[in-house]
Amino acid sequence: MIQFLDLHKINARFQLEFQHKFNEFLNSGHYILGKEVAAFEKNFANYCGTKYCIGVSNGLDALILIFQAYLELGVLKKNDEVIVPANTFIATIIAIEKTGLKPVLVEPDINIYTLSVLEIEKHITTRTKAILVVHLYGMLAEMELISSVVKKNNLLLIEDAAQAHGAKNQQGIKAGNLSNAAAFSFYPSKNLGALGDAGAITTNSELLNNTIIKLRNYGTSSKYVYDFIGNNNRLDEIQAAFLNIKLKCLDEDNSKRRKIANHYLSGITNKKVKLPFYNQSCNHVFYAFVLMVENRQSFIDFLYKNNIETLIHYPIPPHKQQAFSHLKASALPITEMIHHQIVSIPISPVMTSKEVEKVIKTINNYS
Numbered sequence: 596m597i598q599f600l601d602l603h604k605i606n607a608r609f610q611l612e613f614q615h616k617f618n619e620f621l622n623s624g625h626y627i628l629g630k631e632v633a634a635f636e637k638n639f640a641n642y643c644g645t646k647y648c649i650g651v652s653n654g655l656d657a658l659i660l661i662f663q664a665y666l667e668l669g670v671l672k673k674n675d676e677v678i679v680p681a682n683t684f685i686a687t688i689i690a691i692e693k694t695g696l697k698p699v700l701v702e703p704d705i706n707i708y709t710l711s712v713l714e715i716e717k718h719i720t721t722r723t724k725a726i727l728v729v730h731l732y733g734m735l736a737e738m739e740l741i742s743s744v745v746k747k748n749n750l751l752l753i754e755d756a757a758q759a760h761g762a763k764n765q766q767g768i769k770a771g772n773l774s775n776a777a778a779f780s781f782y783p784s785k786n787l788g789a790l791g792d793a794g795a796i797t798t799n800s801e802l803l804n805n806t807i808i809k810l811r812n813y814g815t816s817s818k819y820v821y822d823f824i825g826n827n828n829r830l831d832e833i834q835a836a837f838l839n840i841k842l843k844c845l846d847e848d849n850s851k852r853r854k855i856a857n858h859y860l861s862g863i864t865n866k867k868v869k870l871p872f873y874n875q876s877c878n879h880v881f882y883a884f885v886l887m888v889e890n891r892q893s894f895i896d897f898l899y900k901n902n903i904e905t906l907i908h909y910p911i912p913p914h915k916q917q918a919f920s921h922l923k924a925s926a927l928p929i930t931e932m933i934h935h936q937i938v939s940i941p942i943s944p945v946m947t948s949k950e951v952e953k954v955i956k957t958i959n960n961y962s
């Protein structure tokens with residue numbers, strides 16, 4: 596069976612380094628907010644090109660902390676509207692709701708799955724205060740166009756970069772450094788994945804950085820002094836230690852993903868399958884390789900019978916979830932079509948060329 600994602604194989608590459616680091620960590624007797632978290636924050640800020648990085652508990656908390664900080668700073672107010680792509684993962688929208696803001700669900704561009712600039716402009720009102728872009732599946736949203744809308748309307752721009760570690764634009768500027776603040780997830784399946792939950796925020800704002808550092812640790816400014824009603828959203832020291840090891844391999848892993856994507860793009864010729872758009876630049880890190888197929892279930896069954904696992908990112912759109920039944924979303928036909936037809940095929944830095952060839956051949960045999 597070709598697994599959708601072989602996490603054991605991904606992490607086995609680092610086994611000796613992990614074991615060595617774990618022993619060092621165990622013997623240190625320092626298990627929360629120690630030198631590994633501090634080192635990771637420095638390393639990841641350097642990697643993204645930002646002034647600051649704050650390690651936190653997971654990607655959802657990273658998004659929540661950004662909004663909470665802007666609320667504390669008075670930059671945002673309760674019930675302000677935040678424009679967000681309707682086809683994102685649920686956590687993006689949960690973060691907006693949890694902080695008392697109003698998500699405004701906007702259709703993506705059908706060809707690239709990220710926010711459509713035209714659709715954004717249609718939804719801007721006097722209550723709009725921020726745009727939360729999602730670099731879905733690992734491809735940067737159209738940041739230049741979106742940034743000009745943001746400037747024109749004096750909005751905040753926030754990135755959900757949970758799926759886009761290392762994606763960069765033509766000028767070499769990376770995800771995480773294309774907005775006021777960005778949220779990352781290091782959930783194990785991500786391009787940079789921990790061995791448990793982990794996340795981070797990147798920003799160039801000193802004020803935002805200082806506020807989030809407090810908020811992630813009960814609101815603490817110094818020991819037993821609290822400026823805000825904060826949370827326990829700290830990045831675990833041992834996860835930071837693992838991430839420091841894996842970060843060194845991220846660019847190489849992303850290149851391997853792009854190479855597999857190019858094999859798929861040139862090898863898959865079945866007309867029943869719509870391939871993803873890719874402009875051959877480093878703006879895509881292929882967290883997922885997403886096809887569109889009209890009769891999706893029969894395609895999934897065919898691949899499974901041929902020992903290939905697939906996944907759907909994601910089968911039910913947020914506005915069709917019971918949790919968000921209160922959201923008065925306008926008609927979202929593009930989002931609904933995407934959610935009916937998308938299917939992700941295996942892609943990872945540890946896939947062998949034989950496996951890639953088998954996936955291509957099997958898909959081409961599907962009728």
Ligand SMILES: Cc1ncc(COP(=O)(O)O)c(C=O)c1O
Pocket residue numbers: 653654655656683684686687729755757758779780781782792793794
């Ligand atoms: C686009 C997106 N946003 C947010 C999250 C939330 O991250 P986490 O699972 O670390 O909370 C994820 C990942 O799961 C994601 O893919």
